[in-house]
Amino acid sequence: MSITKTRPEVLAPAGTLEKLKVAIDYGADAVYIGGQAYGLRSRAGNFTFEEMAEGVAYASAHNAKVYVAANMVTHEGNEKGAGEWFRTLRDLGISAVIVSDPALIAICAAEAPGLAIHLSTQASATNYETLEFWKNLGLERVVLAREVSVEELREIRQHTDVEIEAFVHGAMCISYSGRCVLSNYMSMRDANRGGCSQSCRWKYDLYDMPFAGERKSITGEVTEEFSMSAVDMSMIEHIPDMIENGVNSLKIEGRMKSIHYVSTVSNVYKAAIDAYLESPERFEEIKPALVDELWKVAQRELDTGFYYGTPDENKQLFGARRKIPEYKFVGEVVDFDAETMVATIRQRNVITEGDQIEFYGPGFRHVETMVKNLRLAETDEHIDRAPNPMTLLHIDVPFAVKAGDMIRKNGSGLINLYDKKTGLAKTVRA
Incomplete structure (x- = not known):
């Protein structure tokens, strides 16, 4: 065929x-x-x-x-x-x-x-x-x-x-599709009936157990406790x-x-x-x-x-993160006034005057700007920092955006690079 x-x-x-x-x-x-x-x-x-x-x-x-x-x-x-x-x-x-x-x-x-x-x-x-x-x-x-x-x-x-x-x-899934019972044993929650506790993602202690000897925890002697994830x-x-x-x-x-x-x-x-x-x-x-x-x-x-x-073992989560996301989701557009070029946004995470942000929308649209003239939508009072999720805010924007567009800000801009030889990570700027 x-x-x-x-x-x-x-x-x-x-x-x-x-x-x-x-x-x-x-x-x-x-x-x-x-x-x-x-x-x-x-x-x-x-x-x-x-x-x-x-x-x-x-x-x-x-x-x-x-x-x-x-x-x-x-x-x-x-x-x-x-x-x-x-x-x-x-x-x-x-x-x-x-x-x-x-x-x-x-x-x-x-x-x-x-x-x-x-x-x-x-x-x-x-x-x-x-x-x-x-x-x-x-x-x-x-x-x-x-x-x-x-x-x-x-x-x-x-x-x-x-x-x-x-x-x-x-x-x-670290197990074969549809065949895992680890959660049943570890937490008495049936993975195949909706109760998976994701036991494979837990951090497990590691022990040195010489023959006929007492077990000794070696936590802290290795880069990370064992994970099956x-x-x-x-x-x-x-x-x-x-x-x-x-x-x-x-x-x-x-x-x-x-x-x-x-x-x-x-x-x-x-x-x-x-x-x-x-x-x-x-x-x-x-x-x-x-x-x-x-x-x-x-x-x-x-x-x-x-x-x-x-x-192979390099496709498992262990040791330091080899790469981390650089952006944080901070809000969504609920309205845009084309005459005043003011966007009303619903905050999801902390937004600060001067933050570098990116608007993105359906159709793979992306535009970047800086947070300017940050105000509370209810009073139009200028603020330097908005710490409370779900607050409605006003910001001036130099381009048209649409209701439903999402907003992220560039976070640390850092990437963790994992060194297999040392088991350690070094952090560099992206």
Whole structure:
């Protein structure tokens, strides 16, 4: 079967209604959310049915879709009420549910006909025979396991026409997709039923335990306590491989991330797709700017996961940070007066007169300026520093901005460089 190159959707995480709207405004073609049952993110600000209805209405008005993650592994009794729940999602206009448990798949197919089902990455689909199996059961899309390589992706695409959704950005699981029980043992919280305590990201003590001797903690004698955490995935420089191999949906992880993260990453991947489909040369031209943009938002270090080989010890989080983001999210534009050139902004972090700031907006728009004539919006009183989040402020700007534009400021401007030989870091100015 030949590979048909299509325009992939940008699928963004939306932990709250605010994040849903921001993701769509910043280029997401679809968002995935959690409901108050059957999901794997118990602390992600999961949606009520009323919030889902508002989210679907907003998405529909912007030609976007809303998917609901219902990807928990059910134990006896967990499946009760699932049929009614799936019917409610269908009737609200949810475009698809993302499911891993065969029992929930069967219930949804039987009791909520018309609601599309996507197979969750929790089901660990890694070959085309598996995709064909789920296709024969009526599923139209499969989210591949994160362990699939680009070579395997190409082979899968050549042998099946099932829609393929693949992760391109965000956190990696140190365990095999959908198979981790570490949290169950370490904190009695079931990772596969929404309670993961992320035990792999804890800092563990390290002991010297000679045979038949007492154990001795060597904390402080090594550069850092042991951690099992992988660096995050980023495929921004390899979007051509995803498009040329027929991926239908590029998935961004992070339903618990901030609106700064959601807006930035959605904006970047939308711009990458647009550039490559315009021409490969245009993509190569814009690629450095795309990478730089991603490093303006708080995240872990980045690599390509399993796409180009099995990650080694250098793809783990240990020792000093090898690179850190340089910018801090400080606010968003709520209004702009074109006559006076005054922007009304909602503050999110400390803003000080004289700060160097950057406005960014949908369509990969960026402009920089300095904070001048900082005032409280309510009284128009001039202030030197605004320390309280959610305060409405006025600032003068030398260019037009739009409601919904985000604002960041250049922070320390420092990058930590990790020296593998010494295990130490040195800090240099970016």
